[in-house]
Amino acid sequence: DAKTTQPNSMESNEEEPVHLPCNHSTISGTDYIHWYRQLPSQGPEYVIHGLTSNVNNRMASLAIAEDRKSSTLILHRATLRDAAVYYCILRALNTDKLIFGTGTRLQVFP
């Protein structure tokens, strides 16, 4: 399974944009890039996913590098509720397995 590398922690101020990086240099051509987040004492929650093109939804944007060896999750205006551990995960085509790493712990300050 291809691996991802994320910073252990990041900080942001409320209402500022946050860019969470993820490196996945061994990604294969058919691997999807998924992002989940886990709020304290809760189960993970789906954020966004993509394959090659940048993606936007109501929660966030996903920017994927042209060579697909890295991606960035963008929270446009961080809120206190966005404080969580964010996981970048590669999922192979035609499998349902999500292989979680240790993620990035995001702290948001008022």
Add this chain to the structure above:
Amino acid sequence: NAGVTQTPKFQVLKTGQSMTLQCAQDMNHEYMSWYRQDPGMGLRLIHYSVGAGITDQGEVPNGYNVSRSTTEDFPLRLLSAAPSQTSVYFCASRPTLPSSYNEQFFGPGTRLTVL
């Protein structure tokens, strides 16, 4: 919809005891899975099922059994609990959609302590 529900929320066992963690979903999802999360770690896949009657092993299946007799339920059995199985257990499900779509829904977790 209640989504994915798990019972119990908390459980303490003694070494060697057996128990079953319950997971149910009311969204008619075909795919269900079990993960464990140890302190400061990401989630690790234990077992998963792509439909009633079909199960397969994940990354860390030893010491756990599963079965899937209905679409709604996916119980996880600990055969003989060990302190190394102290963890938080999460159940997840996802709808049957094209493989390009894979939003998984997670339950609230069961915190298990084995003494």
